[in-house]
Amino acid sequence: MIDRTLVDFVKVLRTAEIQVSPAETLDAISAMNIVGYRDREFLKDSLSIVLSKNPQEKEAFDSCFDRFFTFDKFQQTDEGTSPGKEPDNQDGDFDLNTGDRQQGAGKGSGQGQGGGSQGEADTEEDQTELQPTSDLGKLLLSGNRAELMIAMAEAGREVQVNQIIVFTQKGLYTRKMMDAMGLKEMQDEIAELQGHGGRPQSNLADRLKRAREQLRDKIRDYVEKQFFLHADESGKQLREELLKKVKLSNLERRNFKDVQEVVFKMAKKLIAIHSKQRRTFRRGQLDVRKTLRHNMQYDGMFFDIRWKSTKVDRPKVMCICDVSGSVSNYSRFLLMFLYSLAEVLPKVRSFAFSSDLGEVSELFEYSTLEDAMAKTMRDYGNGSTDYGQMLMDFRNHCMDSVNNKTTIIILGDSRNNYGDPRTEILREMYDKAKRVIWLNPEPRISWTVGDAEMKKYAPCCHQVEVCNSLVHLERVVSNLLRTAV
Amino acid sequence: MAIKNEEKLADVEVIKDNFEALHYICNAQIATAIFLAYHLEKPILVEGPPGVGKTELAKTTAEMLNLPCIRLQCYEGLDESKAIYEWKYGKQLLYTQVLKETLSEILEGARGLAQSVDKLHEFGDIFFSEQFLEPRPLLKALNEEEGCVLLIDEVDKSDHEFESLLLEMLSDFQLSIPEIGTIKASPERKPLVLLTSNNTREISDALKRRCLHLYIPFPDADLESRIVHARVPDIPGKLRRQLVAFIQELREMDLKKVPAISETIDWARTLILLHTDSLDADLVRQTLNVILKFQEDIETVEAEIQNVTNKALKEI
Numbered sequence: 001m002i003d004r005t006l007v008d009f010v011k012v013l014r015t016a017e018i019q020v021s022p023a024e025t026l027d028a029i030s031a032m033n034i035v036g037y038r039d040r041e042f043l044k045d046s047l048s049i050v051l052s053k054n055p056q057e058k059e060a061f062d063s064c065f066d067r068f069f070t071f072d073k074f075q076q077t078d079e080g081t082s083p084g085k086e087p088d089n090q091d092g093d094f095d096l097n098t099g100d101r102q103q104g105a106g107k108g109s110g111q112g113q114g115g116g117s118q119g120e121a122d123t124e125e126d127q128t129e130l131q132p133t134s135d136l137g138k139l140l141l142s143g144n145r146a147e148l149m150i151a152m153a154e155a156g157r158e159v160q161v162n163q164i165i166v167f168t169q170k171g172l173y174t175r176k177m178m179d180a181m182g183l184k185e186m187q188d189e190i191a192e193l194q195g196h197g198g199r200p201q202s203n204l205a206d207r208l209k210r211a212r213e214q215l216r217d218k219i220r221d222y223v224e225k226q227f228f229l230h231a232d233e234s235g236k237q238l239r240e241e242l243l244k245k246v247k248l249s250n251l252e253r254r255n256f257k258d259v260q261e262v263v264f265k266m267a268k269k270l271i272a273i274h275s276k277q278r279r280t281f282r283r284g285q286l287d288v289r290k291t292l293r294h295n296m297q298y299d300g301m302f303f304d305i306r307w308k309s310t311k312v313d314r315p316k317v318m319c320i321c322d323v324s325g326s327v328s329n330y331s332r333f334l335l336m337f338l339y340s341l342a343e344v345l346p347k348v349r350s351f352a353f354s355s356d357l358g359e360v361s362e363l364f365e366y367s368t369l370e371d372a373m374a375k376t377m378r379d380y381g382n383g384s385t386d387y388g389q390m391l392m393d394f395r396n397h398c399m400d401s402v403n404n405k406t407t408i409i410i411l412g413d414s415r416n417n418y419g420d421p422r423t424e425i426l427r428e429m430y431d432k433a434k435r436v437i438w439l440n441p442e443p444r445i446s447w448t449v450g451d452a453e454m455k456k457y458a459p460c461c462h463q464v465e466v467c468n469s470l471v472h473l474e475r476v477v478s479n480l481l482r483t484a485v
Numbered sequence: 486m487a488i489k490n491e492e493k494l495a496d497v498e499v500i501k502d503n504f505e506a507l508h509y510i511c512n513a514q515i516a517t518a519i520f521l522a523y524h525l526e527k528p529i530l531v532e533g534p535p536g537v538g539k540t541e542l543a544k545t546t547a548e549m550l551n552l553p554c555i556r557l558q559c560y561e562g563l564d565e566s567k568a569i570y571e572w573k574y575g576k577q578l579l580y581t582q583v584l585k586e587t588l589s590e591i592l593e594g595a596r597g598l599a600q601s602v603d604k605l606h607e608f609g610d611i612f613f614s615e616q617f618l619e620p621r622p623l624l625k626a627l628n629e630e631e632g633c634v635l636l637i638d639e640v641d642k643s644d645h646e647f648e649s650l651l652l653e654m655l656s657d658f659q660l661s662i663p664e665i666g667t668i669k670a671s672p673e674r675k676p677l678v679l680l681t682s683n684n685t686r687e688i689s690d691a692l693k694r695r696c697l698h699l700y701i702p703f704p705d706a707d708l709e710s711r712i713v714h715a716r717v718p719d720i721p722g723k724l725r726r727q728l729v730a731f732i733q734e735l736r737e738m739d740l741k742k743v744p745a746i747s748e749t750i751d752w753a754r755t756l757i758l759l760h761t762d763s764l765d766a767d768l769v770r771q772t773l774n775v776i777l778k779f780q781e782d783i784e785t786v787e788a789e790i791q792n793v794t795n796k797a798l799k800e801i
Contacts, residue, residue, distance in 0.1 A: 021694050034524045045517040053698040
């Protein structure tokens with residue numbers, strides 16, 4: 001029993017983006033066996049230690065735990081009505097969350113005490129009242145919480161409320177559930193009673209109406225809870241998929257946080273795939289063990305010396321980002337991506353320019369994302385573009401550190417305001433670096449229109465790509481990492 | 486897992502009390518983590534900002550259980566020959582020399598090559614044996630007779646590859662040495678493993694999955710006050726509360742590196758040396774470099790000193 005509860009809890013944790021593996025679930029079960037479930041805080045601490053593995057997850061865990069195990073406040077009132085039940089099953093919330101499988105065992109637990117008691121009081125007052133004829137009406141006025149709960153859970157399953165994806169669907173599902181519970185029949189009854197005109201009839205109609213409103217509230221609650229338990233995650237996935245395809249320049253400020261998450265996830269994924277590749281070096285450190293073993297066949301004379309030959313090679317990336325007015329929308333996200341990348345790739349050097357080039361690696365390393373981006377934009381942003389100047393600056397300051405392991409990424413629209421493109425410097429970079437990649441946010445068709453110099457720059461790059469959505473960006477970076485190792 | 490002094494891990498309250506006796510004040514989470522680590526036989530990954538007592542936790546646990554604390558400090562480039570084992574090459578060479586000299590004795594009476602090889606095989610081969618094995622911290626921890634506390638410090642500083650090396654050790658308390666085989670900790674004496682991380686990079690999921698996870702945040706005022714009291718018992722109560730209130734204020738500010746508990750304790754010691762019994766703005770200004778380690782931060786705070794000091798004084 002307690003195991004089932006825990007498994008359900010783990011399911012809830014997973015929807016809250018806490019990654020719990022089956023092994024960890026098993027750990028949690030054995031932790032629970034040791035800890036017991038008498039001391040709530042102790043249990044919470046223990047499960048938190050076993051199941052959540054970073055500060056963000058701990059926070060999410062806390063709220064999930066509180067939401068899932070909310071039995072404390074109901075315990076007193078329920079003690080009398082249902083003795084002998086497990087304390088954590090007594091609560092109404094709990095029954096709701098796991099209604100599908102608990103309904104058989106439901107023995108009158110108290111969800112929505114306030115609303116219920118009023119209805120019951122009314123019933124007692126008017127003993128001589130007419131009784132409702134519709135099923136739902138009977139159910140509502142009988143005051144039997146447990147049956148109501150079961151009916152709700154059944155209706156919920158019927159309309160598949162756990163498929164709810166976005167917040168705006170709540171009304172729809174509430175409506176659907178009401179219908180599934182036989183609202184129409186009751187509506188008809190109410191209309192009929194009101195049409196009848198007699199006092200007991202209209203009394204009953206009022207009571208039914210009141211009960212209907214209470215039911216609606218309750219169902220809305222129920223749907224909302226289901227939404228938080230099930231939908232958060234799938235809704236998020238949907239959003240993230242959409243975001244990836246939207247043009248970067250169309251993203252709005254309010255999407256910013258989501259984008260940040262997507263970007264971070266992407267960067268992490270890419271790194272996970274690529275960071276582990278090895279590469280053999282001709283020489284490294286002397287490997288005593290290998291040398292010794294290898295030379296035993298030569299009588300222990302060391303004439304065939306072995307070196308520690310594998311070394312992880314992470315790509316050395318230099319990234320130059322245009323932050324001038326024309327591309328500022330894109331560069332914000334490119335910078336953001338760089339920032340996330342810099343957290344995992346140790347050797348990213350980032351530069352920003354409108355006309356004069358400035359290095360922002362350090363800023364990226366020590367500040368928060370918002371700070372870093374704001375400062376970058378302030379210091380370098382929104383001027384008019386001068387690619388020639390940028391290239392000259394690059395040659396003066398950074399050319400020395402470019403070698404055949406360096407990958408240079410240039411992000412920009414190559415709109416040079418008809419200035420001198422200084423293609424020869426880019427050619428020099430092309431010769432020295434391992435790869436030069438130019439990412440242009442504009443569609444290919446406009447690469448040669450107006451003051452765009454793509455035609456001249458393109459031959460001096462190993463790769464030129466259109467890059468104006470996160471999917472593009474992901475593809476490019478993935479390629480970069482693959483070829484860089 | 487049975488350890489010496491097992492009764493000291495009987496339940497969370499007992500652990501807390503025992504820690505307190507050793508001047509390590511901890512909250513329920515920390516005690517729970519130690520409790521579970523022992524009973525579930527799982528390593529703990531301890532994360533938190535620098536200076537909140539992660540390393541200290543391991544040391545104190547070892548002290549409490551009266552076990553040796555074996556420490557492996559991680560750094561970039563750490564590999565198995567420094568973490569697990571190394572062969573004693575010099576001795577191995579000598580051994581081959583000795584072997585060479587006694588070769589004729591061994592092969593005495595052998596006729597033909599095949600027989601000689603057979604004879605050689607009969608002769609015990611100890612070139613790769615435990616006698617020539619130099620144990621490094623991880624192996625040492627497994628071999629420890631009484632059990633021990635193994636502290637793998639700042640695991641985030643090591644490379645990805647090293648993390649994978651740890652996995653076998655962390656999940657099964659065993660290590661594989663290709664030439665010898667698998668070395669296991671005796672089931673009765675498994676080491677209690679603590680890993681610490683400052684979160685400079687994300688630890689891999691595989692490693693996290695094998696560990697319990699404990700996050701130690703900065704303590705609240707009450708806990709910090711008790712910690713200072715335990716560590717610097719000489720400090721007058723009033724000053725202690727002021728000092729803690731001041732530090733708590735600083736943690737709210739936007740600083741490059743906010744002061745941790747270790748800084749609070751250093752500061753308390755400093756103030757005692759200066760025979761202070763109450764905070765004031767000048768004193769704070771003079772001793773600010775004890776708690777703040779960046780010139781930038783010092784400048785930021787200096788502008789606010791009066792303000793923050795007043796707040797700290799008022800809160801008492």
